Amino acid sequence: FLLSGQSGSGKTEAMKQIVHYLSSIYQDRNDNLRQPMEVFPILESFGNAKTILNNNSSRFGKYLHIHILHGVVVGTSLSNYLLEKSRVVFQANKERNYHVFYELLEGMNDWDKEKLYLQGAETYYYLNQGGACTLKGKQEKQDFQLLLKCLETIGLHANQISNIWAILSSILHLGNICFSSYESESFEVARIFSEAEARRIGSLLQISCETLQTVITHKVTVIMSVSVFFFVTETYSTVEMTVHQLMARKMNAIAKALYSVLFEWLLEQINDWLSPAEMDSTVGVVDIYGFEDLEVNSFEQLCINFANEQLQNFLNKTLLSQEQEEYNKEQIPWYPVQLKNFHSCLELISSRPNGILRILNDQTCVPQATDHTFLQKCHYHHATNPFYIKPKNPIPVFTIHHYAGPVTYQVHNFLNKNQDQFRTEIVELFTRSRIKVNQLT
Numbered sequence: 001f002l003l004s005g006q007s008g009s010g011k012t013e014a015m016k017q018i019v020h021y022l023s024s025i026y027q028d029r030n031d032n033l034r035q036p037m038e039v040f041p042i043l044e045s046f047g048n049a050k051t052i053l054n055n056n057s058s059r060f061g062k063y064l065h066i067h068i069l070h071g072v073v074v075g076t077s078l079s080n081y082l083l084e085k086s087r088v089v090f091q092a093n094k095e096r097n098y099h100v101f102y103e104l105l106e107g108m109n110d111w112d113k114e115k116l117y118l119q120g121a122e123t124y125y126y127l128n129q130g131g132a133c134t135l136k137g138k139q140e141k142q143d144f145q146l147l148l149k150c151l152e153t154i155g156l157h158a159n160q161i162s163n164i165w166a167i168l169s170s171i172l173h174l175g176n177i178c179f180s181s182y183e184s185e186s187f188e189v190a191r192i193f194s195e196a197e198a199r200r201i202g203s204l205l206q207i208s209c210e211t212l213q214t215v216i217t218h219k220v221t222v223i224m225s226v227s228v229f230f231f232v233t234e235t236y237s238t239v240e241m242t243v244h245q246l247m248a249r250k251m252n253a254i255a256k257a258l259y260s261v262l263f264e265w266l267l268e269q270i271n272d273w274l275s276p277a278e279m280d281s282t283v284g285v286v287d288i289y290g291f292e293d294l295e296v297n298s299f300e301q302l303c304i305n306f307a308n309e310q311l312q313n314f315l316n317k318t319l320l321s322q323e324q325e326e327y328n329k330e331q332i333p334w335y336p337v338q339l340k341n342f343h344s345c346l347e348l349i350s351s352r353p354n355g356i357l358r359i360l361n362d363q364t365c366v367p368q369a370t371d372h373t374f375l376q377k378c379h380y381h382h383a384t385n386p387f388y389i390k391p392k393n394p395i396p397v398f399t400i401h402h403y404a405g406p407v408t409y410q411v412h413n414f415l416n417k418n419q420d421q422f423r424t425e426i427v428e429l430f431t432r433s434r435i436k437v438n439q440l441t
């Protein structure tokens with residue numbers, strides 16, 4: 001099954017119905033069948049968020065495998081694609097971060113919250129950028145209790161669950177770290193202003209607070225196999241970046257990496273619990289986040305719409321082109337359906353060497369490149385492409401004619417979002433943590 005459609009059109013709800021139907025008709029024959037419905041609340045808490053188009057929008061792609069043995073459903077497993085990591089650190093107006101943060105803050109008792117140094121959602125930069133901390137009709141407390149129950153159902157121990165909350169809490173504290181700067185040898189040098197936050201993160205993640213501060217405020221260069229720490233100064237910044245912006249970028253990179261590693265780990269636990277030992281065939285259900293055309297479209301929307309374009313192309317090929325070929329071969333009377341050439345739009349976005357995403361990757365590696373130079377290159381290579389529109393005025397946007405209609409993308413922050421850098425010194429810092437983020441033991 002391939003579920004396709006605009007964001008909010010009902011794909012995830014349809015997927016649940018398909019899974020519910022297939023699992024329930026075999027329930028009588030297999031008492032031990034572990035139901036995927038029991039893990040959906042975990043996926044929704046950690047992978048769904050309020051967007052402009054949908055209060056419960058999936059921000060990752062799911063490929064659910066329903067496994068069958070001798071004609072009977074014996075279990076399921078999940079593959080995950082494209083978690084929208086940027087949402088952990090940035091939300092557009094009227095949008096929210098992942099549900100789990102708000103559920104945790106509303107649902108956890110005061111005593112446990114105090115141990116995690118937690119306060120109300122409005123106090124966290126990573127939660128209130130969209131100005132929509134409360135979501136009408138959402139029962140955060142009940143949803144938190146349900147989430148807890150589901151985490152226990154898949155076999156997580158109390159200390160593993162506590163570590164999950166510690167990681168989520170440390171992400172929130174990371175977003176609230178403030179910086180100051182001072183001048184040293186005519187360079188502007190960064191320093192962490194809110195040391196209390198850094199100490200809390202150190203204690204929650206069981207890492208040294210001093211090392212954390214050094215890693216954030218320094219750049220490491222390896223010289224003759226030795227790591228040398230330099231202060232982050234403006235000389236290291238790419239064009240248009242201040243020391244403060246560079247610091248924020250480092251914090252964001254850590255927060256995004258922590259969340260995505262946690263998400264991957266949770267999926268592994270879910271799969272360990274759901275997957276059967278034996279199977280002979282599989283039914284696949286693909287549910288990715290739907291096509292988006294928002295007031296402001298950015299890098300995330302380009303990735304989402306590209307994925308949808310690929311799926312639509314696959315659908316057209318298998319459902320229409322191949323069927324038509326077969327009808328022709330068998331000489332069955334048939335009124336040919338004219339298909340739009342989706343392939344050219346895909347080429348515009350991803351072909352080598354000058355597809356838009358290829359240009360973006362190249363530019364991301366060039367130290368002096370900016371969003372502006374990226375846009376100029378796109379205009380240069382594609383201005384005459386019928387699927388691409390260069391704006392008449394010199395504004396930082398380009399438009400793509402997708403299968404579902406034209407979408408205009410603002411290039412602000414494209415390079416930054418694409419970079420998603422995770423430096424080795426940060427990896428090393430977390431390998432020294434007593435909480436193994438990828439094992440949560």
Ligand SMILES: Nc1ncnc2c1ncn2[C@@H]1O[C@H](COP(=O)(O)OP(=O)(O)OP(=O)(O)O)[C@@H](O)[C@H]1O
Nearest residue numbers: 006007008009010011012013054056057058289290
């Ligand atoms: N069959 C249905 N019955 C009742 N409500 C539905 C049904 N399908 C969709 N809805 C309503 O529409 C909302 C959006 O549906 P859903 O989350 O499935 O959309 P989606 O296509 O998966 O969106 P996205 O691409 O943003 O993840 C649901 O939260 C629900 O309120």
